[in-house]
Amino acid sequence: xxxxxxxxxxxxxxxxxxxxxxxxxxxxxxxxxxxxxxxxxxxxxxxxxxxxxxxxxxxxxxxxxxxxxxxxxxxxxxxxxxxxxxxxxxxxxxxxxxxxxxxxxxxxxxxxxxxxxxxxxxxxxxxxxxxxxxxxxxxxxxxxxxxxxxxxxxxxxxxxxxxxx
Numbered sequence: 355x356x357x358x359x360x361x362x363x364x365x366x367x368x369x370x371x372x373x374x375x376x377x378x379x380x381x382x383x384x385x386x387x388x389x390x391x392x393x394x395x396x397x398x399x400x401x402x403x404x405x406x407x408x409x410x411x412x413x414x415x416x417x418x419x420x421x422x423x424x425x426x427x428x429x430x431x432x433x434x435x436x437x438x439x440x441x442x443x444x445x446x447x448x449x450x451x452x453x454x455x456x457x458x459x460x461x462x463x464x465x466x467x468x469x470x471x472x473x474x475x476x477x478x479x480x481x482x483x484x485x486x487x488x489x490x491x492x493x494x495x496x497x498x499x500x501x502x503x504x505x506x507x508x509x510x511x512x513x514x515x516x517x518x519x
Contacts, residue, residue, distance in 0.1 A: 361405045368398035448511060461495040464488055468504050469511060 371394045378388050448469070452462045467477045474492060478485040492504070501507045 357405055357409050361402050361409070364398045364402040364405070368395050368402065371395045371398065451511075455495070455498045457495055457498060458491075461491045461498070464491045465495050465507070468492065469508055471508075 371391050375388055375391045375395060378391065448466075449462070452465060457465060463481060464477055467480060472480065474488045475485055478488045481488065496503060496507060499507060499510070501510055
């Protein structure tokens with residue numbers, strides 16, 4: 355908005371000084387005065403044209419950036435939907451693996467919380483059970499999965515994601 359006001363002011367200065375130049379010529383004012391006011395008209399016109407050019411250039415750039423931002427938002431929405439779909443699919447794969455190992459519902463709950471990074475004490479608190487019960491269920495799920503401990507158990511589910519090709 356400031357640029358438009360400055361452009362308008364420069365155009366008004368240019369027009370008023372332009373009119374003054376013609377009046378001064380008719381009144382036979384000294385040439386140096388006419389040249390001085392003509393320079394003001396010329397400089398005001400150049401400055402106004404420069405600002406108009408710059409304003410159009412910035413407007414074009416902003417429109418392009420706005421379009422790119424809308425496209426990026428669309429891509430993010432699309433990716434978010436795909437990620438959600440894949441997250442659900444991965445959850446189903448994990449659940450199917452738990453069932454293949456023959457984990458009980460309690461062991462499955464413990465397994466999920468282990469995968470989320472909770473300690474056995476935290477799992478006991480979340481499930482409102484004793485820590486010894488959680489330890490027994492964790493030991494049982496490690497035995498059924500033929501994996502040794504929480505690190506190997508968690509790594510088993512992450513290994514495919516870390517396989518860079």
